[in-house]
Amino acid sequence: MKIRNATLNDIKAMDAIAYPYWDDYQQWINEEYLASMINANSEICWVVEDNGIVVGFRACKDDSENRIWDGLICIRKDWQQKGIGSKLFKETNKILKKKGYRCVYSECYSENTASIRYQLKCGRKILCTMPKFYADDSDAILFYFEL
Numbered sequence: 741m742k743i744r745n746a747t748l749n750d751i752k753a754m755d756a757i758a759y760p761y762w763d764d765y766q767q768w769i770n771e772e773y774l775a776s777m778i779n780a781n782s783e784i785c786w787v788v789e790d791n792g793i794v795v796g797f798r799a800c801k802d803d804s805e806n807r808i809w810d811g812l813i814c815i816r817k818d819w820q821q822k823g824i825g826s827k828l829f830k831e832t833n834k835i836l837k838k839k840g841y842r843c844v845y846s847e848c849y850s851e852n853t854a855s856i857r858y859q860l861k862c863g864r865k866i867l868c869t870m871p872k873f874y875a876d877d878s879d880a881i882l883f884y885f886e887l
């Protein structure tokens with residue numbers, strides 16, 4: 741298992757991993773969006789490879805001087821529940837900390853049980869619920885993590 745910075749050459753693989761999870765109203769999570777994340781700051785976007793196959797990614801965004809917005813973390817379905825998502829979060833947090841960031845924010849659908857369990861397992865804390873945060877009026881849960 742290897743974690744490395746994402747490049748624009750990874751976009752198709754990243755989009756293929758993310759695509760099954762987003763339905764109609766999340767079509768903005770597409771190749772164009774992923775490319776914009778990498779272009780914005782490729783130093784804080786990573787992919788995980790298993791024997792040369794991209795099996796997951798984490799794409800973050802600089803939110804302020806010392807804060808990171810965890811845009812997307814996604815693991816390929818057949819590689820899930822093997823500890824890869826946790827390892828990706830833990831290992832890349834070390835890089836973020838070295839870069840001087842102090843905390844990570846993220847949000848997810850309040851019905852996304854796998855993500856909520858995952859985020860809590862990674863040590864994130866729930867900050868609040870944001871009612872009707874998404875375009876379809878679904879609620880979001882806002883998490884934070886101190887680096």
Ligand SMILES: CC(C)(COP(=O)(O)OP(=O)(O)OC[C@H]1O[C@@H](n2cnc3c(N)ncnc32)[C@H](O)[C@@H]1OP(=O)(O)O)[C@@H](O)C(=O)NCCC(=O)NCCS
Pocket residue numbers: 761811812813814815816819820821822823824825826827847848852853854855857858859861
């Ligand atoms: C959320 C996600 C990134 C987790 O990745 P993963 O590699 O499967 O996570 P891990 O194997 O490290 O699991 C860590 C913990 O997460 C929880 N978890 C992971 N998948 C789960 C599932 N399908 N159902 C319930 N809990 C789950 C468990 O608590 C697990 O710990 P445990 O195995 O000791 O019980 C992955 O399921 C995914 O890509 N989901 C789709 C995209 C998404 O919703 N991303 C997050 C919001 S942007």
